[in-house]
Amino acid sequence: MGSLLGREPSAPRRVLRVYGRFGPNPVLYPYRRGEVIPGTYCERVFTDCKLQSCFVQSQSPRLYIENEEFNVDGQRCENPMMCPMSPISTNCHYDFIRIYDGKNEDAALIGTFCGMGRFPHSIIGSGQDIMVEFVSSPAGPFLNTGFHFNVGNWPGHVESSGSRNGTCDWVFSSDTVVRGQESIFLSLAHWYPPGTSCSYLIRGRSDEVVRMYFPSFRVRPIEAPIRPYDGDCGETLIIYDSDREDDARIMKMFCDTFSRPLEKHDFISTGSAMFVKFESRTGSYDGSSLYYWAQYDFFNNTHYGKPVEDTLCDELFESYVRPEGKFGSPLNTLLYKTDEDVMCRYQFKAPRYQYRRILLTINSTNFKHNEDACMDCLNDKVDKLKIIDPFRNGTNVCICDNWVTGNRLPPSIVSNGPSLTLEMHIDHRNALQNYFKLTEPIFDGTYKFIHSPICGPTVIPAATEGNIVYPKYEPYVYGGYGEDVHCIWELRVKQERDVWLYVDQLDFSLNDCSLEVIEVFLPGRDRPEFTICEKSDTGEDAKTNILKARDLIEGAINIHFKSSAPGHSNFKLTWTELFELPKNSDGTVMTSKLIASGDCEFVCPGQAACINNDLVCNGVRNCPGNASAAAQHDEAPEICFARTGSKFNYVALGLGAAGGTVVAVAVIILVCRNCRKRPDDNTF
Secondary structure, eight states: OGGGGOOOTTOOOEEEEEEEEOOSSOOOOSOTTOEEOTTSSSOEEEESOOTTTEEEESOOOOSEEOSOEEEEOOOSOSOGGGOOOOBSBSOOSSSEEEEEESSSTTSEEEEEEBEEEEOOSOEEOSSSEEEEEEEEOSOOOTTOOEEEEEEOOOTTOOOOSSEEETTTEEEEEGGGSOTTOOEEEEOOOSOBOTTOEEEEEEEOOTTEEEEEEEEEEEEOOOSSOSSOOOSSOSEEEEEESSSSOOGGGEEEEEETTTOOOOOSOOEEOSSSEEEEEEEESSOBSSOOSEEEEEEEEEEEOOOSSEEOTTSSSOEEEETTTOSEEEEESOSOGGGGSSSSOEEEEEEEEOOGGGTOEEEEEEEEEOOOOOSSOOSSTTTSSSOEEEEEETTTTEEEEEEOHHHHHHSOSSOEEEOSSSEEEEEEEEOTTTHHHHHTTOSSOSEEEEEEEESOGGGOOSEEOOOSEEEEEEOSSOHHHHOOSSSOEEEEEEEEOOTTOEEEEEEEEEEOSOOOTTTEEEEEEOTTOSSOSEEEOOOTTOOGGGGEEEEOGGGOTTSEEEEEEEESSGGGOEEEEEEEEEEEOOBOTTSOBOGGGOOSTTTOOEEOTTSSEEEOGGGTTSSSOOSOSOTTSSSOOTTOHHHHHHHHHHHHHHHHHHHHHHHHHHHHHHHHHHHHHHHHHHHHHHTO
16 A cells, blocks of 8 residues: 555655566466566556456556556645645646556556546556656655555457558458448557547448448437536547548537437448548547447448439339340349338330330349249239330230249340330248348349331331331431341231231342341240341242231231341332132132131132232232232233223223313304394494
């Protein structure tokens, strides 16, 4: 104790230095009052102390000083009655102790203490070493009993994964954190001086966002201030949605006097960085009044398209921005930490004047278990994809886990116009368990804006005849030289009508069917019904075909044209609506099976087909068959001469009769006028 130092009025000032080091595996030493340093009067070393294993009596170092007896207050007076005991303070002139945050006097001075009473607080060092220096003076009276401290390790210290600049300015980077894993940092758990400012910059990659939350948080009054402060917010913790202090980007501020702790709440940055700052006006001997354990991680926030403002995860894909690319479920799986269903809408748009179509291909799906089975995809509350085509007046495709089981991937969907929407629906009941921090996407696919402006309109209304001419517009005006072209025309057909298709003009620049081809598809079929391309061994018969009404379930035919040299090719595809008639065993047309009058007005010569009467001799061949064959057809000269000649004779006769009548009437009128004038002439 203090009296053991044997102070006398004439004795010189004595200094006691005690050093402490505390390793990770404390061992209980039999001499719990330290080992005397050889050659010194009273200096001791305490090694590997744990709580209640090392005691300093008027001599002690420590990482952790717990409340114990303290009576160090030498005063210059001889009469004890004239020397009232002073409370513990830092205003010391005679006997006192100094505590350093390190091995020697060169370390930071934590504080100087003297007075009498129970030491009001613990003192926690910032590292493994601390030095306590006791200084006594010849001042009397000899009433002080010295001091008694317990020394031990402070539990719970955790190293943060980052780089530190100075005392407590940290930078945490996603480069040091395994993707999908979390890292931590803690509030100050040791002493710090008044005016302390600590910063934590959490910085992700350019395509990432930062999440931070507090698994543990406690707000308490400042128990061991170094400098008293009577106002509000002696200590604050501020979270910024930025990479620096910015009052306009404050996400949350905590204050020691009025804030409530906020545990397990996600703070999520809008950009790639978050900045956290702690400030203390008071300082502390034993750690922050805002005690927290912070965890942070990073999430990939890449977007395939343009994010739509004020939506959770909607994206926009426009033809002039990127004509083709990838898309898929959000890579930021924080979306699935929610109490509400998740719906992400992907919109694909092109200007109407471009006649564009959108080709979507779903390459894979990864739906997880739901509480409900997917029996009715559109109406069941299950995870699913809905593809909506506004030009088809409804949902085109609905995909859930059962759909994938019974159908072939990848499915390809072609829009009927210049816009298409895909919706991803996720049931919130299992979203967190199924998809949070999932490394695989829920779905992924590709898109392509096809049918460029040189293809012309996408939908061709039903008519008795017509044609598709490519290119519709000049390529040098509307483009078409630089990119591959994929035209898709939907040819509408009247009910119960067969269709004859043929190409009567074909000029392809590529003699390769894999690079340039016309394909004709029936509704709902993946393989073309027939193809037309430029090959040396391709005859005329390969450029014509009749499609039966029984196969045209949806009343339409899809015609695809693909070319790697679209600006250097042209063709004309013609079609005619007709009835293909059955034949007798000898090959003649079964006229007894002709349908009602008016539907089959002209039977094609030598062909088992009939067409409307107004298609005969109209300048376009509408009867099926080889154009080079000698057989008669609807444009044969003898047929057209007979039909047009007959009409001409009747018309000429009618015109002649009408003309004679007009002339006769004119003559009579003139004669009558002359008769009326003669009496007038006789009066002269």
